[in-house]
Amino acid sequence: MITSEQIAFSKETLELVQKMMLRYPEGKHKSALIPVLHIAQAEFGGWLSAPVMDYVASILKIQPIEVYEVASFYSMFNLQPVGKCLIEVCRTSSCWLCGAEDIIDHIEKKLDIKVGETSKDGRFSLKAVECLGSCGTAPMMQVGADYHENLTIDKVDELLEKFKTEDKQSRYC
Amino acid sequence: MSKKLLLKNDHVPYINKLSVYREHGGYSVLEKTLKNTSPENVLEEVKKSGLRGRGGAGFPTGLKWSFLARPEGVPRYLVCNADESEPGTFKDRYLMERIPHLLVEGMILSSFALGANTSYIYIRGEYFYVARILEQAIEEAYAAGLLGKNILGSGFNHDCYVQVGAGAYICGEETALLESLEGKRGNPRIKPPFPAVAGLYGCPTVVNNVETIAAIVPIIEMGGEEYAKIGVGKSTGTKLISASGHINNPGVYEIELGVPVEEFIYSAQYCGGIRGGRKLKAVVAGGSSVPILPTELILKTANGEPRLMSYESLGDGGFATGTMLGSGGFIVMDEDTSIVKNLYTFARFYHHESCGQCSPCREGTGWMEKILHKILEGHGTLKDIDLLWDIQSKIEGKTICPLGEAAAWPVAAAIRHFRSEFEDYVTNPESIKDIKHYYRLQN
Numbered sequence: 001m002i003t004s005e006q007i008a009f010s011k012e013t014l015e016l017v018q019k020m021m022l023r024y025p026e027g028k029h030k031s032a033l034i035p036v037l038h039i040a041q042a043e044f045g046g047w048l049s050a051p052v053m054d055y056v057a058s059i060l061k062i063q064p065i066e067v068y069e070v071a072s073f074y075s076m077f078n079l080q081p082v083g084k085c086l087i088e089v090c091r092t093s094s095c096w097l098c099g100a101e102d103i104i105d106h107i108e109k110k111l112d113i114k115v116g117e118t119s120k121d122g123r124f125s126l127k128a129v130e131c132l133g134s135c136g137t138a139p140m141m142q143v144g145a146d147y148h149e150n151l152t153i154d155k156v157d158e159l160l161e162k163f164k165t166e167d168k169q170s171r172y173c
Numbered sequence: 174m175s176k177k178l179l180l181k182n183d184h185v186p187y188i189n190k191l192s193v194y195r196e197h198g199g200y201s202v203l204e205k206t207l208k209n210t211s212p213e214n215v216l217e218e219v220k221k222s223g224l225r226g227r228g229g230a231g232f233p234t235g236l237k238w239s240f241l242a243r244p245e246g247v248p249r250y251l252v253c254n255a256d257e258s259e260p261g262t263f264k265d266r267y268l269m270e271r272i273p274h275l276l277v278e279g280m281i282l283s284s285f286a287l288g289a290n291t292s293y294i295y296i297r298g299e300y301f302y303v304a305r306i307l308e309q310a311i312e313e314a315y316a317a318g319l320l321g322k323n324i325l326g327s328g329f330n331h332d333c334y335v336q337v338g339a340g341a342y343i344c345g346e347e348t349a350l351l352e353s354l355e356g357k358r359g360n361p362r363i364k365p366p367f368p369a370v371a372g373l374y375g376c377p378t379v380v381n382n383v384e385t386i387a388a389i390v391p392i393i394e395m396g397g398e399e400y401a402k403i404g405v406g407k408s409t410g411t412k413l414i415s416a417s418g419h420i421n422n423p424g425v426y427e428i429e430l431g432v433p434v435e436e437f438i439y440s441a442q443y444c445g446g447i448r449g450g451r452k453l454k455a456v457v458a459g460g461s462s463v464p465i466l467p468t469e470l471i472l473k474t475a476n477g478e479p480r481l482m483s484y485e486s487l488g489d490g491g492f493a494t495g496t497m498l499g500s501g502g503f504i505v506m507d508e509d510t511s512i513v514k515n516l517y518t519f520a521r522f523y524h525h526e527s528c529g530q531c532s533p534c535r536e537g538t539g540w541m542e543k544i545l546h547k548i549l550e551g552h553g554t555l556k557d558i559d560l561l562w563d564i565q566s567k568i569e570g571k572t573i574c575p576l577g578e579a580a581a582w583p584v585a586a587a588i589r590h591f592r593s594e595f596e597d598y599v600t601n602p603e604s605i606k607d608i609k610h611y612y613r614l615q616n
Contacts, residue, residue: 023293023334023336025248025291025374028355028374030355030356030357031336031354031355031356032356033356034298034336034337034338034339034353034356035336035337037339038298038337038339062356066356066357069357069358070356070357070358073341073358073359073528074298074338074339074340074341074359075339075340075341075525076298076299076339076340077339077340091518092260092461092518092519092521092522093260093261093418093457093461093504093515093518093519093522094260094261094417094418094504096514096515096518096612097417097418097419097504097506097510097515097612098417098418098612098614099612099613099614100612101611101612102611102612102613102614103614130260130342130521130522130525130526131258131259131260131261131342131461131522132299133257133258133262133263133266133297133299133300134263134266135260135261135262135263135415135417135418135423135502135504136263136415136416136417136423136424136425137423138417138423139614142299145301145302146302147302151614152614153614
């Protein structure tokens, strides 16, 4: 668990964030909030704790509440800890038509967790998500930043094996 | 009918690289325009082209541009809507991934016409790897003097940035997108004022879809009048269609507007027919928000005319017997598909994506999802079908943004065209035992 004192971006990341803020007109640097939250989530364990959000507020010189209200609005921001490997299976229309539920059921059995849960060893979290824009290559899942498409049971098994040792927590890496 | 303007070079290896894009004529339109043409002329050509917004609404682009306020001393912005989140739609992703420079060239050309010195490409957060591809393209463009100060010696300055979202369908609505770009929750704004007057940071702003902005390049290359000759009637030019579902060849197709729907579904050049030689049951032609149509109405209009892939033909008959071209998200369902279950996936989607600002949408989308779940689980009654109808009618037109309609229309259309299936679910479940709710993977 990271304590508030330990929360700080590395020098390189800070430079990146400062550079990002220059993309916007003077005084409009709050626009950098969402990109910076992605970076924070990637750097501080895959989720946004209150101290991490407070830190982001201090960097952008805005009120903590302005960060909380944004972090809680967007589905890519995790406000609870997630496993080292975050698996998100799309289940909207086209993916459903092409077998997404079979994928979800298979992963649930294989990892012995339900959708929304994290495996006991903290390795895998499983989410069922809404359309990720991969309808023509359905069924699909996103693991970390990567899209895995045209899934079959064999392909899923192969990937799960690979992720036993590969961290795929954040989509911003 | 296979004219390609946007995807003519999509299979050229390394077309995502500036050098290869230029070998194939890339940025020559921009060079010529900056040298020989005025911003007014670019706007004029876009007006003549009859181009309509490719994000879904189909509003004439030239007209939208002409609304842009031009007060002295106030910056103007161009914002590209790359938030592509409408279920069934993946064309913008394909275009950006394959030919990122076409979008960048379109961004610079459009910004020149609008007098915008800064533009942003707002891309959905899940497309993170695509954002990286765009950033690389933009970097290359800066290094070649195609972006930045005094572009190609023209005196025109322009900066273009990529902004990632973080997972919210609502940010595809232009004012929600602007809120999100300002670092806020994606709550749509009340209009007026329209973004053309008070958009990003309160300044005049044009928000256009990826495909719309990319289409500016061939339009300026060939001239608006020539572009307008492509297509049919007021549906000018070409359109990217994202085809998915129970078809043999899912993928992105660039079609000349006016291709018959039947040809699009069955021709080997496009979808290649229904998977496994099965029969067609229904099509959602323009992304999840547009009304679903059964086979007989998607292939032919109520008057028996062949239905064409165009704004007018797909809309023929209004919502009673027609639908919309929308975003071009073309979802095909075979004979065994449960229309009720498919609708449930849409209802769940809209419930999840409602921003919560307006009560009819926030509450109504949840109720619709729950009632559909109840029907699917075998606990529904005939009254529930009427209740669904009642709820959708009380969302439509009563919300700040069109997410309300987007959630209501699919429910209304499914009941309108497939009421007997809903009734079978609640009164005679035995009769629908062969309908599929669950699809197994081929392995």
